[in-house]
Amino acid sequence: MPDGPAPAPADRIGRIERLTDPAAIRDRIEELAFHAREDILTLVPHTELSAAYLAWIRPLALRCLRRGVAFRTVMLCETLEDPPTAAYLREIERHGARVRLIPHATERLLACDSRAVALPLGGGPTVEHGALFTEEPAIVASVRALFERAWERATPLTPAPAPTENARLILAAMCSGAKDETAARGIGVSVRTYRRRIAHLMDHLNAGSRAQAALLARDRGWI
Template sequence: MGETSLSTNEMSYLGLTEEQEQIYRLCLREPGIGIDGLIDQLRLSPHAAREELGRLRELGLLRGGGTPQQEAGSGTDEDGLAAADPDVAVARLLDLRLHELHEKLQQVTELQPLVASLRPESTAQQPPTVVGIEQITDPPKIRDRIDDLAFFAREEVSLVEPATALRPEDIEQDRPRVLRCLRRGLSVRTVLVRKALDHAPTVSYLRELESHGARVRLISHTTAKIQMYDRRTAVVPVHPEESSRGALFAQESGLVSNILAMFESIWAESDDLGALLGERRSEGEDGPSELERMVLRAMCSGGKDEAGARDLGVSVRTYRRYIADLMQLLGAGNRPQAALLARERGWI
């Protein structure tokens, strides 16, 4: 296929065929290319090209190129083809693949009754499987086990964290795991202590989770540290004040039920994050929170958004959302005006 040929199908893990990837890449390189140019450069038959174009349009990776009826009637296109931005395209494909994977996992778990129907057919007497408590002390193994529980969870994740502030390394470790659960449509509930509102990076992380669909609450005080997956598996520390002693993974129904009841009690006694932040805003007479002051200072420093987000321990998207909220609060039309108004009000 000449210079446009690819040695590997790099987007195959996102569900694209080699031909679909070649078309998408060519449309990125040559915006406005028509179907005739595409057929000529990639050496595709008209039928194959239209078929692959149709699939790419369905996926939202291409726009234009005329209607399918126009193409069928004339063999040419009038409008030319435009490729979706790579960030948008990859995010869309990832979501589709995660959805497909989630459906397959559900189908696999529904096969569990098959084991019960097959067991009586076995002539060998197998000892019953003991489902109880497992203690793991090695931190990497603990993380791996938690990653597995989150990956195979199908319904709900429930968390309680008694720390007054989340360490940056903990946030970076937990963020992708929790966001994957939210993207798959799981219910995520998390509870922290109110003192965490004094730690800007923690608040920013909680607001990010909330913006993706998590339900976040805060309680005056708790010593419980709980992770619950699908109400079937609970993870608790061996000792609440000595993390080096490892974690307990419980699947014993009686114990898990008690831990779940403890979580529900903590949840019922806690208050929504949004309500508490609203109270603090009212007490501050519409002034900014400490986190918002940090965002304003980062914005006024003149650095790039990526640097400001990194300093605050948040994503670039969350950082920009904070700036947009502050501009609205200040009544500013742009960032320089927002900086000027913030200085006039003594916010920075």
């Protein structure tokens, strides 16, 4: 006989919470946002946000941004045709949120860190009328991957400005294939400065690697 309790059945691994009351759903989202430490991701396939929703979500988003939580959201391009929604998106962008727009989307999701996600019941477009909350790692990873695919297809709310001549030199040196020491010496900066500027450019381009940064820079005609 094996020692210890029997393992839980597979369908009971990970907690899934089903809520249908709008007030309870908002309370749960506020709780997740309060405990977020790394990032909050949202994909919202609405053409506009209601006045009541904006009055609720605006202070919630701003509190998270003030705490240093990364906030990324993908919205439909049509939302810019609704002045209150457009004003909200530009406000949170000014406070550090990263906002992108996409022509078409049907999924609605919310992810807090790599810890928890919320999805609408029945696969519908809203969570306000029924939502599933879960911390099951496999579901959280799948939902975050879905968001990242939408993020990659979307375009920034405010396009990135063209790079300076110095940034172009850094990009060209990075793409030359030369070692960092050689590339830095060629443009007259220290290796530390060279690497710091590359890191800044990678962040500016939302690139996860130097190779991806080079591809994105070429796509934009920067090099």
